[in-house]
Amino acid sequence: MPRLSPMDIYKRLPGINCKECGVETCMAFASKLIERAATPDDCPPLKEEKYRAKREELIKLLSPPVKEVVIGTGERAVKIGGEEVLYRHELTYFNPSGLFYDVDDSLPGDELRKRIKEIEDFGVEKIGKVLQLDGIAVRCKTGDPASFGEAVLTVSETSTLPMILCSYNPDVLEVGAGVALGKQPLLYAATPDNWEAVAVIARKHGCPVVASVPGDVKGLLELSRNLKTSGVEEIVLDIGTNTLGDRFAKTVNNLAILRRLAIEDNLAEAMYPILGVPMAAWLGGEDDISASYEEAAVAASEILRYCDILILHSTEIWSNLPLLNLRLNIYTDPRVPVSVESKLYVVGEPDENSPVFLTTNFALTYFTVASDLESAKIPSYILVADTEGLAVEVSMAGKKITPEVIKDIFEKSKIAEKVKHKKLIIPGVSARIKGELEDATGWEIIVGPKDSSQIQSFLQKTKA
Numbered sequence: 001m002p003r004l005s006p007m008d009i010y011k012r013l014p015g016i017n018c019k020e021c022g023v024e025t026c027m028a029f030a031s032k033l034i035e036r037a038a039t040p041d042d043c044p045p046l047k048e049e050k051y052r053a054k055r056e057e058l059i060k061l062l063s064p065p066v067k068e069v070v071i072g073t074g075e076r077a078v079k080i081g082g083e084e085v086l087y088r089h090e091l092t093y094f095n096p097s098g099l100f101y102d103v104d105d106s107l108p109g110d111e112l113r114k115r116i117k118e119i120e121d122f123g124v125e126k127i128g129k130v131l132q133l134d135g136i137a138v139r140c141k142t143g144d145p146a147s148f149g150e151a152v153l154t155v156s157e158t159s160t161l162p163m164i165l166c167s168y169n170p171d172v173l174e175v176g177a178g179v180a181l182g183k184q185p186l187l188y189a190a191t192p193d194n195w196e197a198v199a200v201i202a203r204k205h206g207c208p209v210v211a212s213v214p215g216d217v218k219g220l221l222e223l224s225r226n227l228k229t230s231g232v233e234e235i236v237l238d239i240g241t242n243t244l245g246d247r248f249a250k251t252v253n254n255l256a257i258l259r260r261l262a263i264e265d266n267l268a269e270a271m272y273p274i275l276g277v278p279m280a281a282w283l284g285g286e287d288d289i290s291a292s293y294e295e296a297a298v299a300a301s302e303i304l305r306y307c308d309i310l311i312l313h314s315t316e317i318w319s320n321l322p323l324l325n326l327r328l329n330i331y332t333d334p335r336v337p338v339s340v341e342s343k344l345y346v347v348g349e350p351d352e353n354s355p356v357f358l359t360t361n362f363a364l365t366y367f368t369v370a371s372d373l374e375s376a377k378i379p380s381y382i383l384v385a386d387t388e389g390l391a392v393e394v395s396m397a398g399k400k401i402t403p404e405v406i407k408d409i410f411e412k413s414k415i416a417e418k419v420k421h422k423k424l425i426i427p428g429v430s431a432r433i434k435g436e437l438e439d440a441t442g443w444e445i446i447v448g449p450k451d452s453s454q455i456q457s458f459l460q461k462t463k464a
């Protein structure tokens with residue numbers, strides 16, 4: 001499907017430039033809609049009856065080829081799907097793959113609660129973000145609806161994470177969905193054999209449903225069509241995850257076929273998020289370490305091949321860290337440098353004698369400098385200049401660190417009122433603008449080390 005132009009959108013807006021949406025013109029708002037930085041609801045006049053047809057057309061036009069599905073409620077709800085392109089560089093990917101970890105109803109209460117806590121509390125900080133696991137997949141291992149209901153109740157009472165309820169038995173799913181009432185769990189799964197009963201449960205409880213037909217694209221599309229025709233709106237597709245040899249290659253191929261059918265062919269039955277089950281790696285009977293490795297490798301391939309949600313088992317940090325980093329990287333908007341706010345930051349409790357450092361607002365640069373200063377226990381000020389999110393060397397090459405930019409952050413931060421010295425330590429790679437900065441600020445400019453990990457020894461040597 002060709003990408004929409006602002007004019008395509010503008011034609012469906014009221015065109016009265018009333019500014020109620022917060023921007024100057026309807027054309028500017030059209031650009032925001034295309035970037036998904038606003039929704040049609042942000043244009044109040046569009047809600048008037050006379051614009052009803054335009055509004056409906058607009059909503060249809062703006063719907064992404066992969067429908068968005070929300071699992072769970074509240075702050076930890078997970079939105080999946082919503083993708084518009086096959087390759088991230090064509091635009092961006094929008095909703096990171098949800099990572100759900102299994103528990104099962106055969107676990108004794110204490111163990112179940114311990115595992116839930118382990119999943120919920122997992123967190124690793126990276127460039128100012130906490131990378132977390134997203135949800136809990138409750139499996140029915142006992143085959144007993146009552147035991148499953150108890151496990152779902154324990155998860156509901158001890159965690160705010162969204163759930164996937166896993167069973168092919170509609171009686172089990174009915175009990176689980178009843179216990180998780182109002183929490184919008186994802187039901188796993190409707191199959192060609194049980195889909196009519198599962199569709200009834202999904203409609204009754206307002207739950208999204210996984211359509212599952214392992215290895216059979218045609219069969220999966222037919223099941224998706226049947227679910228939709230029966231009134232189920234929120235569908236997730238599972239083409240199966242087979243981790244063994246050539247069959248894994250087939251799995252990956254099927255995932256790509258499904259997403260191409262959605263994005264390139266706009267085939268209605270394929271226009272849903274895709275689920276992968278890397279946890280299948282544990283079925284091979286290998287030891288825990290080998291299974292964790294295999295699961296992580298399969299999960300990485302499935303994240304890269306369009307899976308919007310995954311069910312995993314290993315909560316080991318070494319198997320999840322690569323996945324969380326991979327996901328962070330590919331779901332970062334390539335059009336926007338990862339930046340932090342340009343302002344004055346403090347490390348520890350600096351006073352009027354503390355050193356003042358300058359760096360750029362590329363997030364990775366700032367967090368590296370801040371973390372090096374924190375580790376070295378140097379109470380200090382960091383002036384973060386607005387270099388449009390570019391790192392120091394690129395900023396120098398692109399002339400983004402200019403006397404004007406530095407003057408701006410000096411004035412904005414009121415740094416001159418916080419210290420009694422007039423010394424600014426700049427990154428080593430910006431040595432060539434030392435003179436210009438001295439003229440612009442009236443401060444002594446000290447050229448620091450090229451690598452912030454050497455700041456401590458630099459300060460000791462120079463007594464700056």
Ligand code: SF4
Binds near residue numbers: 014015018020023029
């Ligand atoms: Fe145009 Fe609607 Fe924005 Fe008014 S609120 S300027 S009509 S887009």
